[in-house]
Amino acid sequence: MAWPRLHHLPLLVLMAVLGGCASLPASDEGRFVARSIEFDGVRMPYLVFVPATSARAAGALPVVLFLHGSGERGDDGRRQTEAGLGPYLRAHAADFPALVVLPQVARGGEWSGRNARLAVAALDAAMREFDADPRRQYLTGMSMGGYGSWNIALADPGRFAALVPVCGAVRPPRAERPGLRVEAVAAESDPYQAMALRLKDTPVWIFHGARDDVVRPDDDRRLHAAFQAVAARDARYTEYPQGNHNAWDATYADPAMWRWLFAQER
Numbered sequence: 001m002a003w004p005r006l007h008h009l010p011l012l013v014l015m016a017v018l019g020g021c022a023s024l025p026a027s028d029e030g031r032f033v034a035r036s037i038e039f040d041g042v043r044m045p046y047l048v049f050v051p052a053t054s055a056r057a058a059g060a061l062p063v064v065l066f067l068h069g070s071g072e073r074g075d076d077g078r079r080q081t082e083a084g085l086g087p088y089l090r091a092h093a094a095d096f097p098a099l100v101v102l103p104q105v106a107r108g109g110e111w112s113g114r115n116a117r118l119a120v121a122a123l124d125a126a127m128r129e130f131d132a133d134p135r136r137q138y139l140t141g142m143s144m145g146g147y148g149s150w151n152i153a154l155a156d157p158g159r160f161a162a163l164v165p166v167c168g169a170v171r172p173p174r175a176e177r178p179g180l181r182v183e184a185v186a187a188e189s190d191p192y193q194a195m196a197l198r199l200k201d202t203p204v205w206i207f208h209g210a211r212d213d214v215v216r217p218d219d220d221r222r223l224h225a226a227f228q229a230v231a232a233r234d235a236r237y238t239e240y241p242q243g244n245h246n247a248w249d250a251t252y253a254d255p256a257m258w259r260w261l262f263a264q265e266r
Contacts, residue, residue, distance in 0.1 A: 028052055030093040032102075034077055037122050042114060045077030046122040049089050049100035050130065060133035062098040062262060065123045065152075067145030073105050080104040084142045084166075088252040098138075098262070101126045110179045111141065111148020120152060135266045140164035142248040143215060147180055154184040154198055162203040162264035164257065167212055167247040169219035170195065192219075196226035196235075203234040203264050207251040209243025236260075 030052045036045045051061065068080040080086065080102045089096055103119045105111060111119065126132065139160045141149040146168015153163050170182045170191050185191035206224055208217040217239060227235030240247055251257060 028054065028094070030055065030089065030096055032081065032089075035122070035125065036077070037103075037118060037125055039118055039121060040114065042118065044103055044105070044115070044118040044122065045075060046101060046103035046119075046126075047077065047081060048126045048130065049096070049102070051096055051098060052094050055095050055097045057097060060131050060136075062136035062138065063123070063127055063130075063132035064098050064100045064138045064140060064261075065119065066100055066102050067111050067119065067139075067141030067148040067152075068102070068104065069141075069143035069145055073107050073109060075104070075106055077104055084145070084248045085140070085252050087249075098136075099126060099130055099132050105144075111145060112151050112179070112181075112183050116148060116151050116155065119148070120156075136161055136262070136264075137266070138162050138164070138261055138264070140166065141168065142166040143168060143245065144180060146215075147182055150182045150195065151184060153202065154182070154195065157198050157202060158266075160202060161266045162205070162261050163199070164205050164207070164251070164261060165220075166207045166251050167209060167215055167245055169215050170223060171219060173215045190226075192222045192226035193230070195223060196230045196232060200227065200230050200232040200235075203260075204232070205236040205238070205257060205260060207238050207240075207247050207257075209240045209245060209247045211243060212245045212247070214245040 030049055032047045032049055034047055036043055066085045072080045072083055101123045103122045105115050109115050137160050139149050139153055146165040149163055149165040153160055172178050172181045185194040188194040206220050208220045210217060224237035240250055
């Protein structure tokens, strides 16, 4: 079986990985480090946000996997930090307390199939390198990344301690984008119920703008109702009454969301 290959590890970090577990260097501010991973001939760049020394609690670090939207696709390894969680991390580089893994899909790609597997492989690699806590893995994504959050969570329902999908959906938002969907339930007669049943034990907080004209909030409303119908453990839904598609700035700036997220543990 072929395993994903890591690229662009600094020599000292590579030596530490080969010798055991990489130690986190001391730093007064959080920072991004560049990595890439390759599988089956496909390379995916990703960044890891490493928190400041002063922001780290004792023990292994919590880790967040962030999936970007359609506008951040590419191969530069940077664009995925320009919208959504990236700007928030830069503004809170001194006090954000967790590792964050930010992979990047190539142009024209979706967060499904091989791309979803590569994102999880990047998460696994970062967890090994930076000694993350497997009980505190969190998954969030915006727009296309909101769809991807469901795809990845459904592939391994017991993995993540909590999910925060932002302005995503279940079905394709437009006929010209048929690949933008939650593929694991695409053939189900009731995909909302199917998702709720499979993920009812995973805490979920969904965010959407009521005036979103790119990905309408209808799917998220139906999905939240489905979670309630199956008596899900903790399924929340916040809809911004005046919000359009950009629900991510308000979501990632919400201290209550972060307190809730980091309180979840497997």
